[in-house]
Amino acid sequence: MSLDHPAIIGLGSPLVDLCIQVDDAFLAEHVPGAKGGMELVSAAEIGRMLAAHGGMPAQAPGGSACNVLAGCANLGIAAAFIGCTGDDDLGEFMRMSLAVQGVDARLVVRDAAPTGRVLAMVTPDAQRTFRTCLGAASTLSADEVSPEAFAGTRFVVMEGYSCYDHGLVRAIAAATREAGSELVLDFASHEVVRANQAMFAELMAAGLVGGAILNQDEAAAWSHGDPRAALDDIAPMVRFAAVKIGAEGAWLRRGSEKLHTPGIPAKAIDTNGAGDAWLAGLLCAMVRGCPLDVCGELAARAGAAAVEVVGAQVPRHQWREIRGRLDAWS
Numbered sequence: 001m002s003l004d005h006p007a008i009i010g011l012g013s014p015l016v017d018l019c020i021q022v023d024d025a026f027l028a029e030h031v032p033g034a035k036g037g038m039e040l041v042s043a044a045e046i047g048r049m050l051a052a053h054g055g056m057p058a059q060a061p062g063g064s065a066c067n068v069l070a071g072c073a074n075l076g077i078a079a080a081f082i083g084c085t086g087d088d089d090l091g092e093f094m095r096m097s098l099a100v101q102g103v104d105a106r107l108v109v110r111d112a113a114p115t116g117r118v119l120a121m122v123t124p125d126a127q128r129t130f131r132t133c134l135g136a137a138s139t140l141s142a143d144e145v146s147p148e149a150f151a152g153t154r155f156v157v158m159e160g161y162s163c164y165d166h167g168l169v170r171a172i173a174a175a176t177r178e179a180g181s182e183l184v185l186d187f188a189s190h191e192v193v194r195a196n197q198a199m200f201a202e203l204m205a206a207g208l209v210g211g212a213i214l215n216q217d218e219a220a221a222w223s224h225g226d227p228r229a230a231l232d233d234i235a236p237m238v239r240f241a242a243v244k245i246g247a248e249g250a251w252l253r254r255g256s257e258k259l260h261t262p263g264i265p266a267k268a269i270d271t272n273g274a275g276d277a278w279l280a281g282l283l284c285a286m287v288r289g290c291p292l293d294v295c296g297e298l299a300a301r302a303g304a305a306a307v308e309v310v311g312a313q314v315p316r317h318q319w320r321e322i323r324g325r326l327d328a329w330s
Helices: 024-030 043-053 064-074 089-101 135-139 166-179 190-205 216-223 227-237 274-287 292-307 316-329
Strands: 008-011 015-021 037-040 058-062 079-086 104-110 116-122 128-133 155-159 182-186 211-215 240-244 250-254 257-261
Touching (some): 008 064, 015 089, 024 043, 037 190, 043 116, 058 064, 058 089, 064 079, 064 155, 064 316, 089 104, 104 135, 155 166, 166 190, 190 227, 211 227, 227 240, 227 250, 240 274, 274 316
Parallel strands (some): 008 155, 037 128, 155 182
Antiparallel strands (some): 015 058, 116 128
């Protein structure tokens, strides 16, 4: 499949990740809000926290959907990304970084807003705390998506962080259905679930969602405590659903198929991007027609590779190893 008709298209926020190592004392003194999860802040606030840290952050292309598409491209699946950047150096960095990964970067450039960025603060327990300035990333409009954009595409992946604009989400869902593609919603965080649960339920009940992806915290937020209850609630409304449970693996449903896929042992350094790599592995295996247990295994291997490095970018040699397993199964 050519990049003109990629198998997987992602929509979301193209963000530059600025990653630093911190301890709990730094979070308590310098970071507004609770440890873990994601909160929106200004670019100036990110600058203040970086100044308090004093070190040079590791810079990498980021944004949940961008990470998923980079993983797909590294696994040999034609992938494209749609989103907005500023007309600045960080925007050009995003474009070049996606191209280097093999992703068709279909970026809309805004003159009046800066490229978005995320300060990812990683504590010794491998937990990550995100503080995000969306900037231009939040400006994609319903007028800029159409069924033609998704022609010939198997999956359209939309990250939960972009789902606060309900009009945009509904437009993407409708365009995806008209194109004959499947919309995959990655719920992104427990905050996203709490703020958008009614809209997610509306889309799924209307048959507009092909796949629903949650982690354990997001599933607990959906069901007010029981992650398995969330899977039982969501799975009948979509073609496939997954609840990731960290090192213990994931629960998967696809039609009448139900299974638990175990996690792959890994030395966790940083969980940033692990869920994105996991989803890339899952979707690529589905595109290649693998059985559900194999899809879960490849997803687990991709997620395990991601936690063993700082930042969201899995090293190329590890993607090559996972791609070899994918090729062997399909």
